[in-house]
Amino acid sequence: MDLLLTFIQKAIGQGIAILFGATGEIVTEKSGNLNLGIPGIMYMGGISGLMGAFFYEKNVANPIPLIGLFISFLMTFIVSALGGFIYSFLTITLRANQNVVGLALTTFGVGFGNFFGGSISKLAGGVGQISVKTTAAAFRASVPVLNKIPIIGDLLFSYGFLTYLAIIISLSMTYFLKHTRKGLNLRAVGEDPATADAAGINVTRYKYSATVMGAAIAGLGGLYFVMEYYGGTWSNNGFGDRGWLAIALVILALWNPNNAIWGSFLFGGLYILYIYLPGLTRATQELCKMLPYLVTIVVLIISSKRNKHESQPPSSLGKAYFREER
Structure with missing residues (x-):
């Protein structure tokens, strides 16, 4: 029982x-933009939040955890949103290829994170010496009282606020996309921007807004990983392929943020499954790590066979729209 509980907790962790990244990408893709820069934006979000907390704690004698949390959160949000703006400017205004820009943004983001991570390490006294435990403690604080309930407390109330924020954002985005006028307009832009434009919807504004907001949400995934999962430390290339798993999760979730919630827990469990399976060789461990991608491929095949419109990506996904060519 204890082993199962630990596994579930680690899978959620x-x-x-991945959930932050997938939710942000779903919002982006609903506008018709395909942002493959999400992995890089998660790196940018993680390191910028850590930098904000590090310099705050370094220059204040008695740092207050909640102030460090606010600064860290704000830095992540701004830098990640800026990454989304850069992508939008290059692909929408300058008409650059979405795939090329996205992959370039990922390369830049990873380099950005590793460069500043190494620089801060030197300021902190050496590689691996970055520590913002005061701020990280605020991120990792679990739900008081409820976290003391046997089993249920550990399973549901032992996480930091970013865990619950990720779920709230996903639920809110589902409601926004399905039940609000702006959400329906955004979906219309992603399905047929020319028709949406003819109906008086500002296609450019919606594409910019969705991409910038999607990047800001995805960047919080990097902040979560650094502050809540790693406890306020930085490791170069420590994110692994979680950014790409977030993009794969968009497909598994069938472009529905609600589905991304359970899908992220499934991916999390599959990602660490090899740790709990005895007798695996290094090769079979790597095969286990492929399971999230295999599941995504299976779901993609099944959904394409059923051919249900609600299970398909936005019709204009990855396609540039220029009003003068309408």
Whole structure:
């Protein structure tokens, strides 16, 4: 029982960063933009939040955890949103290829994170010496009182606020996309921007807004991983392929943020399954790590066979729209 409980907790812990990334990408893709820069934006979000907390704690004699949390959160949100703006400017205004820009943004983001991570390490006294435990403690604080309930407390109330925020954002985005006028307009832009434009919807504004907001949400996945999962430390290339798993989760979730919640926990469990399976060789461990991608491929095949419109990506996904060519 204890082993199962630990596994579920670890699966949720692994899945939350992926959930932030997937939710942000779903919002972006609903506008018709395909942002493959999400992995890089998660790196940018993680390191910028850590930098904000590090310099705050370094220059204040008695740092207050909640102030460090606010600064860290704000830095992540701004830098990640800026990454989304850069992508939008290059692909929408300058008409650059979405795939090329996205992959370039991922390369830049990873380099950005590793460069500043190494620089802060030197300021902190050496590689691996970055520590913002005061701020991280605020991120990792679990739900008081309820976390003391046997089993249920550990399973549901032992996480930091970013875990619950990820779920709230996903639920809110589902409601926004399905039940609000702006959400329906955004979906219309992603399905047929020319028709949406003819109906008086500002396609450019919606594409910019969705991409910038999607990037800001995805960047919180990097902040979660650094602050809540890693406890306020930085490791170069420590995110692994979680950013790409977030993009794969978009497909598994069938472009529905609600589905991304359980899908992220599934991915988190599959990602660490090899740790709990005895007798695996290094090769079979790597095969286990492929399971999330295999599940995504199976779901993609099944959904394409059923051909239900609600299970398909937005019709204009990845396609540039220029009003003068309408």
